Amino acid sequence: MDNLLFLEKERKGPVGLIRLNRPNVLNALNRQLISEIVQTFEEYDRDEEIRVIVLTGNGRAFAAGADIEEMADEDAVGMELLNQFADWDRITAVKKPIIAAVNGFALGGGFELALACDLLFASETAKFGFPEVNLGVMPGAGGTQRLTKAAGKTKALEMIWSGEMISAEEALRLNLINRVIAPELLLEETLAFAGKIAEKAPLAVRLIKESVYKALDISIYEGMQFERKNFYLLFASEDQKEGMQAFMEKRKPVFKGK
Numbered sequence: 001m002d003n004l005l006f007l008e009k010e011r012k013g014p015v016g017l018i019r020l021n022r023p024n025v026l027n028a029l030n031r032q033l034i035s036e037i038v039q040t041f042e043e044y045d046r047d048e049e050i051r052v053i054v055l056t057g058n059g060r061a062f063a064a065g066a067d068i069e070e071m072a073d074e075d076a077v078g079m080e081l082l083n084q085f086a087d088w089d090r091i092t093a094v095k096k097p098i099i100a101a102v103n104g105f106a107l108g109g110g111f112e113l114a115l116a117c118d119l120l121f122a123s124e125t126a127k128f129g130f131p132e133v134n135l136g137v138m139p140g141a142g143g144t145q146r147l148t149k150a151a152g153k154t155k156a157l158e159m160i161w162s163g164e165m166i167s168a169e170e171a172l173r174l175n176l177i178n179r180v181i182a183p184e185l186l187l188e189e190t191l192a193f194a195g196k197i198a199e200k201a202p203l204a205v206r207l208i209k210e211s212v213y214k215a216l217d218i219s220i221y222e223g224m225q226f227e228r229k230n231f232y233l234l235f236a237s238e239d240q241k242e243g244m245q246a247f248m249e250k251r252k253p254v255f256k257g258k
């Protein structure tokens with residue numbers, strides 16, 4: 001699938017880079033763009049040479065939300081029948097790590113997209129917020145759920161009720177993001193970190209992701225049973241043998257993802 005209208009993709013060794021590319025409208029997420037993002041995530045997820053995905057935006061925004069012009073005249077039945085947010089569930093099913101390099105505004109659906117990524121690295125100039133309440137609506141692609149899990153009820157309500165933006169520093173304090181980076185270094189540092197994860201045993205990376213997300217949904221006891229099965233499962237991999245052998249031979253392991 002290479003007839004991409006609104007995003008650019010580029011391979012950087014084992015890292016698959018995706019750049020949202022509607023800078024004139026601050027990368028507003030119309031349906032076509034969401035569909036291109038999801039399809040590219042899935043394509044990279046299947047691609048044996050790609051181990052980590054990085055998502056960023058061209059211009060001064062990561063994404064300033066769902067495309068308001070596209071939505072303005074919708075009605076409820078049409079929305080229900082179209083069920084456009086179902087596409088977002090497919091992001092949750094991606095097994096490889098996805099890192100957001102948030103270069104500017106991450107608002108509404110743009111913030112939801114960033115929160116749907118596994119790690120968030122942000123530029124010092126990034127701004128996060130849920131302005132939907134100013135439009136007479138509310139977050140619809142996971143915002144009330146993911147922000148609440150990440151920052152807690154009181155901060156989530158404050159942000160979503162007020163519609164106000166917060167800085168990258170504030171987002172860091174709220175545990176919403178991993179790092180704040182100078183704008184000119186954002187992509188370089190994010191790709192460098194992605195490169196580090198890409199060197200780890202891919203099956204372990206994959207099952208770590210699955211296990212950590214489990215923790216958000218189930219009890220500690222059940223989560224520990226789940227984790228244990230994944231731990232045992234890794235002993236069926238060639239990479240477990242290689243990783244432990246390499247340690248004993250005092251050399252760097254060569255992982256194959258098998």
Ligand code: CAA
Nearest residue numbers: 024025026028064065066067068069108109131139140141
């Ligand atoms: N949808 C469509 N177009 C958008 C957009 C959006 N979400 N955000 C920005 N744009 C467009 C603007 O209309 C403008 O286009 P024109 O040049 O053709 O007028 C262009 O991008 C540049 O934007 P501004 O001139 O407004 O730039 P600014 O620097 O003055 O302001 C901003 C930046 C504060 C981010 C402002 O653009 C803004 O408030 N954007 C809307 C943010 C928003 O409300 N997002 C939530 C959308 S709803 C949603 O996301 C629902 C959901 O849960 C999925």
